[in-house]
Amino acid sequence: MRRSLLLAAVAALAVGCAGPWAGRAPDAGRASAMRAEPFHLLDQVERGTPSWRASMHLVAEGLRAEAEGRPAEAVERYDRALQVEPSNPYAFLAIARYLAEHGRPDTALGHLEQAEALLASRGTPPGLRAHLRGLRGFVLRELGDRERGARLLEEARHGAPEVWADGFLDAEELL
Amino acid sequence: MAGTSRQRRRRRPSGRRRRPARRGRLSAAQGVFLAACAGLAGLAFVAGLPLGAYLKRLDGIVTERFEGRLFRxxxxxxxxxxxxxxxxxLEEVGLEEVLERLSYTEAAPEGGFLPPGRYHRSRRGFRIHLRAFEHPRRPEPARDILLELDGTSIRRIRELPDGPELAAVMLEPEAVGAYYGPRRVQRELVQLSDVPRHLIDAVLAIEDRRFEQHVGIDPVRIVGALIANLRAGSITQGGSTLTQQLVKNFFLTPERTYRRKLNEALMAVIVEVRYPKDAILEAYLNEIYLGQRGPTEIRGVGEAARVFFGKSVRDLTVAESALLAGIIHSPNATSPYRNPEAARRRRDLVLDQMRRQGRIDEETALRAKGRPLELARVTREEGHTRYFLDALQGQLPEIYDEQTLTSDGLRIYSTLDPRLQRIAHQAVREGLAELEKRHPRLRIGDPRRNLQACLxxxxPxxxxxVALVGGRDYGQSQYNRCTSARRQPGSVFKPIVYAAALEPGEEGPTITLASFIDDSPLTVRTKGSRPWQPKNFDRQFHGRVPVRTAIEKSMNVAAARLGQEVGIGRVRDMARRLGIASPLPAVPSLALGAASLPPIEIxxxxxxxxxxxxxxxxxxFEDVVDQRGRTxxxxxxxxxxxxxxxTAFLVTSLLQGVVERGTGAGIRRAGIRGPIAGKTGTSNxxxxxxxxxxxxxxxxxVWVGFDEPRPMGLTGGRAALPIWIRFLQGATGGRVEGxxxxxPSVVALAIDPASGARALPGCPSRRREFFLPGTEPRHTCPGFWGGPHVIASREPGAPAARSAGPQQVEPRPPRPDRPRVQRPARDAERVYRRVLEWFRRQAQGR
Structure with a gap:
């Protein structure tokens, strides 16, 4: 009897904890499908061909430069990353993030499309889906499509609450 | 001066008023004396007027230049x-060649130290002391790095002496060209604060030791030179100060006459009166001629330091400064490249003078004299980037006109890959030579009418x-065929037609990759023009052919029929979307490339x-930086x-087939491996x-043809493809990566190539094919159960590939001309449906 009560209490607690999230989810199924291990770009660095690795290192250097307040140097690193490996989706993603943050959502959208297309062919890492969605939501909101933007941002919050809680993807959060 | 005259004029009236009163008291002798004085003064005044005017004119010339743009x-x-x-x-990159082009020199480290701009190859690997690189976005510090090698590949990169392991390092961009004005002069402007003291001392020691004291002309030197010239009976020696040399270079011709020397002296004095010594010295150091790099003049110590020693002027050593100062006197005769011994003698002379004048001590002079010349290899400015430079100029906004580009000293960072550009240039040059060798009829005696090509x-x-070659020789013809020529694309336009046909419209796509196209005689009638009857290159018709075969063999009739079925409006729309900006005629033959397009749009x-x-x-280009270092x-x-x-992927897949089995198969025969898609084209x-x-x-x-269009008798596969292959061989080593x-939106499944139906176990043949979702074949070929089978579509209700009716096609029974894009296994489906229907009725007891 006591054991049953304990189980019931744990269940109630679980439901209670899930409550706020469940209430905010526009599409709970999609959001939970998106929820995955947090994405870290550095996990992708040591995989692949030499040019891929060099390109990924340059993207990582760029993100660090951004995080340390050297945006011009960061953009330069992203450009070089693309010179070494023109089909590196993470370089396009980093540029899209940078452009979105610097008030250029229209240009950011093109880079985001390119990143998504390149990732889609290779298989998007599950943890990255929330970032793609969140970034698209952010860009759409900036472009004036508030409704779709808010929905996508909400989905991103569910997919990666530790990153998207503030509705924003910082440079170091991609690392 | 003008003010003084006015003051005199103002004083004269009062003088005249007093004169009559004085006249009465003067004696006759005094009067004569005074008259003579007045006469002489008047004469001097009259003679002084033109001299004053002349000086004023010279002053105007000097100030206009000094206060305007000093250097272009x-x-x-x-x-x-x-x-x-x-x-x-590293072999693929050609690192040593790159370093040489960047004026790096090979040198062994001395006491473990390797100065910036040097590299050393040893068993440990490649050690390079990278120079610092200035750029508003990408400044790079000087770095001493070691590339540890594994065979010819880099195993790891370390920063010396004990810095971190590096994931990537950048060499400086190579200078690949410049926008010259009528005179090919190149200089790198320096400020006096950047010039090391020992370079200034070296120049003053040998060229003008009293520079700090004189006022533009040095009487001691002039007297010495006069005596020497009188003795020789001609002008053999100059007594010019540094200021005079500057004046001569800026304003005067190099003739050796006394009149020119007089002008030089007067202007030198004007310059000295008007401007501080530092400004004069800085102008001199930037102006002085120091030799040639091919057809280009090297002007100024900044440029000379870069060309001769591969370094910034501020990094010059005493020995290098002395060498530069030494060759000012006669840059070509004492060029360290052409006459190193003479250059060394001049350098040592400068060092001796510096020591005698107390500018350096004995030990420094001796040490500098003991240095070898240590020159960077001078690479010729390569002409093969000219077409690229012209195209780049075309992309710059209008404010960057000829005047700005030739004068403002901008730094333009382009997207050019020097290695690929060199390979492209070579591929075009050698490819055309090979074509002319194999087909002598293509060789024209007049170089201005030669066979041309562009790449x-x-x-993407x-x-x-990354590379652009607009013709075979820029010296002969500056016409850029890649960007300016409008030529018929022929069959290279066909992928646009196939893209329009594969793209799902409201009723689904016109074709899938499992479809068949009718390649039988076609007559297209349009209002106001003669009926059009496209023909294949082999003058034959091939009947019902799979889509892949139609494009792989570049069948014209099939493509024309497809264009009709899709509609020329949609074909034009697709071309616009893909990036064709030139006018496109709304004619049926557009499907076969009847348009005039520049290769860059293709x-x-x-x-x-x-x-x-x-x-x-x-x-x-990526960015343009001005002389102040601002983007x-x-x-x-x-x-x-x-x-x-x-849809884009389906077209790529079709074009891969062209390379594997079709008109582009020469690529595989040449041994190039890896993923390649492409299309040949031949115009009328x-x-x-x-x-x-x-x-x-x-x-x-790649495009090949004559500027004044004339038949070559060669297809794209015979004339352009070999150049394309040469380029790709060079660019990839014959091994394409990726x-x-x-x-994810594309579905791959096995089909029966003969019928285009879905292949199940038991089908006689199978091939993997790609489809957009909902366009997969719904029928199967005869399987193990002995008959065809209809399976449910992945998305019930999704439109299958449709077969649209003809629009402008002659309706004639049995309608051999009707555009017919056949759905896979259409007849089999009809029969099979009847059989199924019969079984159903039997089962229901009807």
Whole structure:
């Protein structure tokens, strides 16, 4: 009897904890499908061909430069990353993030499309889906499509609450 | 001066008023004396007037130049930087050649120290002391690095002496050209604060030791030179100060006359009176002629330091400064490259003078004299980038006109890959020579009417143009055939038609990759023009052919029929979306490339296909930096999605077939491996030959033809493809990396090639084919149960490939001309449905 009560209490607690999230989810199924291990770009660095690795290192250097307040140097690193490996989706993603943050959502959208297309062919890492969605939501909101933007941002919050809680993807959060 | 005259004029009236009163008191002798004085003064005044006017004119010339633009500096164009990283094959990059072009010199470290701008190859690997690089966005510090090698590849990169392991390092961009004015002069402006004291001392010691004391002319030197010249009976020696030399270079001709010398002296004094010594010295150091680099004059110590020693002027050693100062006197006769012994003697003379004048001590002079010349290798400015430079100029905004580009000393950082550009240039030159050798009829005696070609290569993901050769010889013809010529694309246009047919419209796509096209005689009638009857290159008709065969063999009638079925309006719309900006005629023959297009537009359209339907904006440069180091222009990567990735992939897949089995199979015969898609093109009467193709990371378009169009008797596969192959061989070593990845929206399944139906176990033959979702065949070929079978579509209700009716086609029974795109196994389906229906009725007891 006591054991049953304990189980019931744990269940109630679980439901209670899930409550706020469940209430905010526009599409709970999609959001939970998106929820995955947090994405870290550095996990992708040591995989692949030499040019891929060099390109990924340059993207990582760029993100660090951004995080340390050297945006011009960061953009330069992203450009070089693309010179070494023109089909590196993470370089396009980093540029899209940078452009979105610097008030250029229209240009950011093109880079985001390119990143998504390149990732889609290779298989998007599950943890990255929330970032793609969140970034698209952010860009759409900036472009004036508030409704779709808010929905996508909400989905991103569910997919990666530790990153998207503030509705924003910082440079170091991609690392 | 003007003020003084006015004061005199103002004083004269009062003088005249007093004169009569004085006259009465003067004696006759005094009067004569005074009259003589007045006469002399008047004479002097009259004679002084033109001299004053002359001086005023010279003053105007001097101030206009000094206070206006002192130097015109051609804008330089730089390549994209070379990036080194672990795993990179150094032979493929040609590292030593790159370093030489960047004026790095090979030298052994002394006491473990290797100065910037030097490299050393040893068993440990490649040690390079990279120079610092200034750029508003990408400043790089000087770094001493070691590339540890594994064979010819980099194993790891370490910063010396005990710095971190590096993932990638950048070499400076190479200077690949400049926008020169009428005179080919190149200089790198320096400020006096950047010039080391020992260089100033060296120049003053040998050229003008009393520079700090004189006022533009040095009487002691002049007297000495006069005596020497009188003795010799001609002008053999100059007594020019540094200021006079500057004046001569700026304003006067090099003739040796006393009149010119007088002007020189007067102007030198004016310069000295008007400007401080430092400004004069700085102007001199930037102006002085120091030799030639091919047809280009080297002016100023900044440029000379870069060319001769591969370093910034501020890094020059005492010995190097003395060498530069020594060759000022006679830059060509004492050139350290042509006459190193004479150059060394001059250097040592300068060092001796410096020591005698107390500018350096004995020990420093001796040490400097003991140094070898240590020159950087002078590489000729290469002419093969000229077409690229012209195209880049075309992309710059209008404010960067000829005047600005030839004078403002801008630094333009381009997207050019020097290695690929060199390979492209070589491929065009050698490819055309080979063609003329094999087909002597193509050889024309007049070089201005020669067979021509152009090649453009770009990155589809970023739109960066990495190589461009607009003709076989820029010296002969500056006409850029890649960007300015409008030529018939012929069959290289066909992928646009197939893209329009494969793209799902409201009723689904016109074809799938399992469809068949009718390649039988076709007559198209349009209002106001004669009936059009397209023909195949082999003058035959092939009947019902699979879509893949139709494009792989470049069948014209099948493509024309498809164009009719899709509608020329949709074909034009597709061309626009993919990146064709030139006018496109709304005629049925457009499907076979009846238009006039520059090759670069074809390259852009293929880049959109290669990039999965995202159209990149082409870019020739990244940024433009002015002389103050500010970024004044930037061209960013930009895109637009214009086609769904699935359709773009299907077209790529078709074009891969062209390379595997079709008119582009020469690529495989040449031994090139890896993912390649492409299409040949030949215009009417073989006036234009094309090959447009791409790998996952590179789009390359080659055109061959005569400027005044005339038949070559060669197809694109025979004339343009060999050049394309030469380029790709050089660019990739015959091994193309990467793959064309299908987007998630594409379904791959096995079909029966004979019927286009879905293949199940038991089908006689199978082939993997790609489909957009909902367009997969719904029928199966006869399987193990002995009959065809209809399976449910993945998306019930989704439209299958449709067969649209003809629009402008002659309706004639049995309608052999009717555009017919046949759905796979259509007849079999009809029979099978009847059989199923019969079984159902039997089961229901009807």
């Amino acid at each position: 500096v051609p804008s330089r164009v730089y390549s994209a930087p070379t990036i080194l990283y672990p795993g990179l094959d 453009v290569a770009l990155r 993901q970023t739109g960066e143009v 390259a852009r359209a293929y880049a959109t296909l290669a990039n999965g339907g995202i159209r990149p904006e082409l870019r020739f 004044v222009e930037r061209r960013e990567i930009a895109f637009e999605r214009v086609l769904d990735p699935g 009467d073989t006036r234009d030959a094309w090959f447009a193709g791409y790998t996952p990371d590179l789009v390359v378009v 793959e064309f990845l299908a987007p």
